[in-house]
Amino acid sequence: MLEVRDLHVVYEDVILVCRGVSLSVPQHGIVALLGANGAGKTTTLRAITGLLDVHRGRITSGRVLIHDREITGADPARIVAAGVSQVMEGRRVFAGFTVEENLRAGAHTRKRAGVAAHLDRVYEMFPLLAQRRTQRAGLLSGGEQQMLAIGRALMAEPRYLLLDEPSLGLAPRVVEQIRDLIVRINEAGTGVLLIEQNAAMALSIATHGYVLEHGRIVLDAPAAELAANSDIQEFYLGLGAEGHVSLRDLKHYKRRKGWAA
Ligand code: ATP
Numbered sequence: 001m002l003e004v005r006d007l008h009v010v011y012e013d014v015i016l017v018c019r020g021v022s023l024s025v026p027q028h029g030i031v032a033l034l035g036a037n038g039a040g041k042t043t044t045l046r047a048i049t050g051l052l053d054v055h056r057g058r059i060t061s062g063r064v065l066i067h068d069r070e071i072t073g074a075d076p077a078r079i080v081a082a083g084v085s086q087v088m089e090g091r092r093v094f095a096g097f098t099v100e101e102n103l104r105a106g107a108h109t110r111k112r113a114g115v116a117a118h119l120d121r122v123y124e125m126f127p128l129l130a131q132r133r134t135q136r137a138g139l140l141s142g143g144e145q146q147m148l149a150i151g152r153a154l155m156a157e158p159r160y161l162l163l164d165e166p167s168l169g170l171a172p173r174v175v176e177q178i179r180d181l182i183v184r185i186n187e188a189g190t191g192v193l194l195i196e197q198n199a200a201m202a203l204s205i206a207t208h209g210y211v212l213e214h215g216r217i218v219l220d221a222p223a224a225e226l227a228a229n230s231d232i233q234e235f236y237l238g239l240g241a242e243g244h245v246s247l248r249d250l251k252h253y254k255r256r257k258g259w260a261a
Helices: 041-049 076-082 099-105 115-125 127-131 142-154 172-187 199-205 223-228 230-235 247-257
Strands: 002-011 015-025 030-034 057-066 084-087 160-164 191-195 208-213 216-222
Touching (some): 015 030, 015 041, 030 223, 041 076, 041 160, 041 191, 076 084, 084 142, 099 115, 115 142, 115 172, 127 142, 142 160, 142 172, 223 230
Parallel strands (some): 030 191, 084 160
Antiparallel strands (some): 002 057
């Protein structure tokens, strides 16, 4: 289990972003983390993977545990070695490197022995990357770059994979491919924490889901229950009586409902 307990995070020592976030990701599950822009989803991921420092953020209290082992605030490389890898928002591949060089870069925390065999396993999962192994990553399409970013994270053989908006800006057909891929990665034994604005996609494959608002978890339930929840439908699935409700309306809606801000 990957666990976050009562996490508080600040940026530049003043901006309190996570205000007591707790969540768990079982290794056999896919967990969705939903929330409007600025809710603190990316910050939660950065806190788990040790990447707050570079953004002038820090954990002020709370804990991050992997299989009961404390990794709170540890060095990013140690966290990867402990079994947690992240795919950042925006498919940050090394554009000037080939596909294979990008994948090999994902294995930098691992011993050399075994990397070639693992590369073969990743190519098996992504035949498209195998076909393009010598091509520069910058020439791939958006969907292919997303696959490469996921493949690179898998090169560290993580027990948990954290994905930040993998469907962002991709065509529906490509989103489906990414979704199927996430399911296969999970079936192969990797727990997934999935941040998505595309709640319909996330909840269609997740076992459990959390909704984050203003740095607090406001809903925590099995994914099927969240998908059936009328508030979630209205805001995150756009199925409400008022038609497609934008996330910007969330504040007004919450006030109307009397939810805490
Ligand atoms: P989005 O869906 O827009 O990516 P999010 O839920 O992932 O949103 P975060 O990126 O975690 O939200 O941001 C949460 C809040 O923290 C926002 O108000 C944002 O402006 C602020 N924030 C993020 N990074 C920094 C930073 N490096 N310094 C100061 N404030 C930051």
